[in-house]
Amino acid sequence: MRAADPNPVRTTCPYCGVGCGVLATPDRAGGAAIAGDPEHPSNFGRLCSKGSALGETLSLEGRLLHPEIDGRRASWDDALDEVADGFRRTLEAHGPGAVAIYLSGQLLTEDYYAANKLFKGFLGSANVDTNSRLCMSSSVAGHKRAFGSDTVPGTYRDLETADLLVLVGSNAAWCHPVLYQRMLAARAARGTKLVVIDPRATATSEEADLHLPIAAGADTVLFSGLLVALAERGALDRAYVADHTDGFEAALARAYELAPSLDAVAAACGLEAAAVTAFYDLFAATRRTVTLYSQGVNQSAQGTDKVGAILNVHLATGRIGREGMGPFSLTGQPNAMGGREVGGLANTLAAHMDFDAASIDRVQRFWGAPRMARAPGLKAVQMFEAIGRGEIKALWVMGTNPAASLPRADAVRDALGRLDLFVVSENIASNDTVNAGARIRLPAAAWGEKDGVVTNSERRISRQRAFLALPGQARPDWWAVAQVAKRLGFEDAFGWRTPGEVFREHAALSAFENDGARDFDIGALSDLDTRDYDQLRPTQWPARPGAARSDTRFFADGGYFTPTRRGRFVEVAPIASGSAHDDAHPLRLNTGRIRDQWHTMTRTGKSPRLASHLPEPFVEIHPADARAAGVVDGGFARVTSPHGAATLRVRVTDGARTGALFAPIHWTDETASHARVGALVHAVTDPFSGQPDAKATPAAIAPVSFALQGFAMARGDLGALDPAAWWAKATAPMGHGLLFALQAEPEVAALFPDMEPTDEIVEYVDAGRGVRRIAMFRDGELDACLFVGPMRQDGAWTYLRDKLGARLSEGQVRSLLLAGRASDGVAAGPMVCACHGVAKGVIDRAIAGGCHDTAAVGAATKAGTNCGSCLPEIRRMLAAQRIPATA
Template sequence: MNIHAPEQPAPPTRTTCPYCGVGCGVLAQPDRMGGATIAGDPDHPSNFGRLCSKGSALGETLSLEGRLLHPAIDGARASWTDALDATAEGFRRVLDEHGPGAIAVYLSGQLLTEDYYAANKLFKGFLGSANVDTNSRLCMSSSVAGHKRAFGSDTVPGTYRDLETADLLVLVGSNAAWCHPVLYQRMLAAKVARGAKIVVIDPRRTATAEEADLHLPIEAGFDSALFCGLLVALAERGALNDGFIDSHTSNFTAALDRAREIAPDVAATAAACGLNPTDVETFFDLFAATERVVTLYSQGVNQSAQGSDKVNAIVNVHLATGRIGREGMGPFSLTGQPNAMGGREVGGLSNQLAAHMGFDVESIEKVRRFWDAPRMARAEGLKAVDMFDAVERGEIRALWVMGTNPAVSLPRADAARAAMRNLEHFVVSENVASNDTLGAGAKIRLPAAAWGEKDGTVTNSERRISRQRAFLALPGQARPDWWIVTQVASRLGFAEAFDWRTPGEVFREHAALSAFENNGGRDFDIGALADLDTRDYDKLEPIQWPAKTGAARKETRFFAKGGFFTPDRRARFVAVEPITPAATPTRTFPYRLNTGRIRDQWHTMTRTGRSPRLASHIIEPFIEIHPADAAREGLVDGGFAKVSSSHGEAVLRVRVEPGARQGALFAPIHWTTETSSDGRVGALVHAFVDPQSGQPDAKATPAAVAPVAFARQGFALARGALGEPPAQMWWAKAAAPKGAGLLFACDDAPALETLLPGLERDDEIVDFVDPARKSYRAAIFRDGVLEACLFVGAGRQENAWTHLRTRLGQPLSEGQIRSLLLAGRPSDGAASGPLVCACHGVPKGVIEGAVRSGCADATAVGAATRAGTNCGSCLPEIRRMLASMRALEPALA
């Protein structure tokens, strides 16, 4: 008798999350069916096993549905040989006829470092074009500019550990509770364990602000005035570190004099920033009295017409107090994308060369010699907004877009989309078969590998390099981006310089360049990794840079004892410019439109939009507005508004929010023409940019709002494909656990067959019609289970939606069907409502039930339901629900 031991599953693959710049470690266990089970890596020093809602749902996003799986030319399937030949031929032709200024490549913080390096080398070193920019320009380039002005280099001084050891954490323009929740939980842990104070500076009362000891609802755009006022206050209170200023900095007097012009005292600071003087005084007192301070900033600072000045105003107060580079203190940029930092390292910005070098003569020559580059770019190229303006003017004639969706994410997105249609040569490397940019006239489509299939490295916000490892086979004809670049380079005559066979070979060259003729003059040096063999590269553990040859590998900070990367090794204080908003509201456009992210979606939803769990919290594009402004404009919570600017318009669901600032609007960036009828807010955003960084101002576009009315609202759900919505219908798509959903508003009720075209002859249709209430409800059963449904009524059908989206593919009893069709809600008392905790799938109704059963705080709710016990990003919402239900208790007694 043969006895065989059961086959042991392979160990999970250690990889890195593809979302934000926190760089969380992930354990991926393939299920042998094209998917994988996802868990946090307890050994990764960025997250120690925690994942946010998006990371936790990665397993739901691994479907091949909608993937681009083969090359295409002019919409027709093509071989790789033909597609690569055509790509190379188009760039060669435009280069020969119009010169290097007529070609460009637009990259993405989603690319791996190896992908970035290959593209940058080809265009800057071998095609002679520095028109190499990235969507990271839209999120962190003001931080880069601020760092370089102050430190002489794009150096993040501190580490994540500082968030746990600081006694004061100041968050500026950062909703970390939603956008960087794993890091925010580390901050909250310091608050609970050690009594660390948290100050949030943000025009909106965000989820992060709700947890703060002090919230300063600053007037949008005036952050530098607040920090100028702080610098003045520190000087007047004798809280400066004169020794550090004298030994390690320059230009302090000019910076302080300018700060006194802008914000001479507390009263003037408060008036300029629209703040309560007492709150400003409290903040200044806290900062002056607390040695260990970390100031964290994100898009509210960077995405501004004066973003670089905001960064430098923050850096100024840390330099002035010597609170930099030591444990628990320093300025800290929270990076938005998983490899924005890696892109910066290899020169993925048009004003940089590789290895943190710039376009000075010495650096140009150094990189040229290392690459043996025949046609080295000699001057900075066009930054993102200028690049697409040049496309619009016809100056750039050939463009390659890799892994990003500029037709949605750029300011003036309608103009960018129209401009791309006029390109002579337009190539897109993507892993999806359809998005707004592909639809803008891409002539050549190249199928790129996606997360789970890609192999390489990324660098997170604390300079930690981690491996992204493949755990799924490449589907169809998809290939890594670095490989695609090598094949085009070979066809352009540069095969020898691009003869890499593995991503490890690309990485080794990148590491070698970082150490090439460095001698300590550049901050970025990972020369110790230049000799990694294939085995060592495959097993590479997360490591912070610098990692110099012969130096001990350890957690590092910069600048505690000076040693800046300026010619005289001194930091530069920057005298920031007086605040001059790029555009001011007018009678036509009386509001300031602020755009940003929401908790459970990422960028343009290419990946997160596939997850039913992530589609459960906020399911439609919306506009957030203060109650007083809503009343003035005739808007009601849950209604609709047309939001317009001088560049475009969108129709969005209204969310009346007491925590909003009067005169300000907020809309999320995630919806596209693929996922909504009218949700592309990038079309509204003006194209003003910071003069230092070129980063667009996405936080203060003058805008108007007006009510929009629809006679009917409803939804359709189906296990199969949904139909094309009628032209006049407002709609948004959302993933469902076993199918897809469409939420809509319209004046004329849609026909069943229009939205549910997959009906079959033997399907059982149970419906209910109430003309007086403009109601129509239909449930379609196939083989006894719910196949599809269509609900239409005079108002929102929220309860039925949240219940039925989870019941597709399940049998329903006659009583359940009757209750749903007659009353529009479940009869069995099933807890419903939108999902509050996406990590554990806990809806609003379950949490309300826990509170009614006696749970008195968020900890008790978590113990009873698991809500809030993973990434914690839903805790502010749970606490709001507790407060709201407690407030109702006297009325119900």
């Protein structure tokens, strides 16, 4: 009799800060079926392409499953002893300033809390920072300057009740797609207007009522001009300003300095005056307005002031903390907020406390900490510079890949090799950081195996529950920290047995000597028993002991967390220049994310579905800049900065801003040959937040030529190409793929090391045209293939990636080898809808068959019916097919 199917486990998606609920149903074979949780208030059952494909990322391939010391397998006891001894020796010889830990927004709150407590409270080092420094620390600094606390005032519901949504530096359609679909649904229901402020034309701007393609860095001028316009039009809330804020007149005077006239604003922002006027008119006339901002604001040399300029207009109009209005920071990682709550940044203490004397004393007494850090530590960029100088000698990296993601990534990688003690907690065996000299490697639990909580962008705490057993010797990160702490003599303070015990301590600290003086208070959750913690439903903070939780917004009636309890206007500075242009680097490089990949692809790279949309690293460039540089669409280019170089496929698009390049951040030395974009990014940081500017690095571009292009696929392993070749890996449904460009044909035997003498090989060669196509069959099934020629092989790539392991007819094989394309009418082309696996050719065929809008395309193909992030691309395809009919 077959055992009953297991019940689905309610957990939380491990990608962006939307915090979507997930139902995971284990299949008893190490995998799970994934669906959206219809009861979770963040997503109500909807998942984006990445969330929908989570089930494809659960394999143990490439996992780190046991501790290692100096490349050799070790026991946990030996590895933990080495970690503890290494930190002890460093502390004794060099003091607490010589030790550091670098954390991640991928960690659970319990992991973050344990690490922060050990280093700041018991080792005396505030060199505790996180990759969240790279994505949202300017929001933290901006909130604290204006509000006195790192408080997000509003909730997701405000996005559905607003009459105007202003997205600044946010491609939410790709980076926060589930939340963006909630915005569009509200727009369809109630006519909400959408303004997008972004230098690039994106999937988000395509939906906008007004797109302002602003010059990089000019946001402070635009919003200073808005403050001036609101004052001159009598659109301020003078009562709110008088009753609840300080510093308005000085901030307005500074705004007049930066934006003396509409024409001056338009010139500084690179915009038409009429477009600026339209934005100002819309904002002034619309009471229910939410301004959403993300990396385009935060990742800037002036990020904190950009945030301040946005907060100024909301304070000035009283549009804060009320239904359908307020500033809203869209966080990039699943637990960036949780890390902020526990003090995961070098300049904060736990529970949203700072390094003031009273807070240091309070946390020290609560922890019973013997060696409390007394001042902020080094922020991420400065931390790795100190490693390079030899000042930090012992480092623990947990759940992140700084050798690829930090600015000047080559210098970071070199610095890591100089450490006396380099410890990595990872769930994968190989990445750029692990391979940069990590002496001790600790196997960490991965998503699906983790148990704890995360906090999303609207301050909602959700449980991330394990639904898979820990593989091998993998262990939770909080456990590893506690074990090291015990070896250092701190067993009483780190005696937790479960993540629930860590969480209860964290919650208790948030309420300790609080009495409403601090924004972050979840004291009502500090007495959860094991059962209550296990069953915890998504809960927004504050959750104060004994207090009703009916209103989760802040500041509608003042009550800020400054010493005067009043909000503070900010006098923003003139536009920062950042790194200077020079003749050798005349362009600005902007970096960011794409729709179907995440960070450095250690998880999403396992998904064949997600690899199908944009499988190669690329650079976007405007046609005018492309002509000037001599690069062509579909060709290759070398992008250089004073710090590094990358070779990327060229995408020429009118959506790029002149003078600017855009390249995604996801490819590393593990997944591509010359595409580490982090190596190019300058180390310029915001003076308040320490967040690096990833949007305006001086750069240059030049064409690169290759004689041949092509791809290889195999069910087994793929070998190496010539070191001079350009390549990118992409997972296929039944194996692995390699897209490449090179000067001479690859060696077949070297490329296919698993080839057997009994394999049947079918080959086509046209030496005159430089074409070679090989299909290899094992037991009648397609086992591997190689296509090489002077042109791209996109059609064959798309078709064959789904045919590995299949039996092809003689006609299919002949057509592929002779013509380079399928003969059976199967629609091909790049994947458009990753959620449902719908290729471009399928959609083209549906449109040609009479589907005249996205709804009809969705009904015929399912494309665009899940997260909706592919809808702009489908609309472009519909428009392209209409043009010939109307010409």
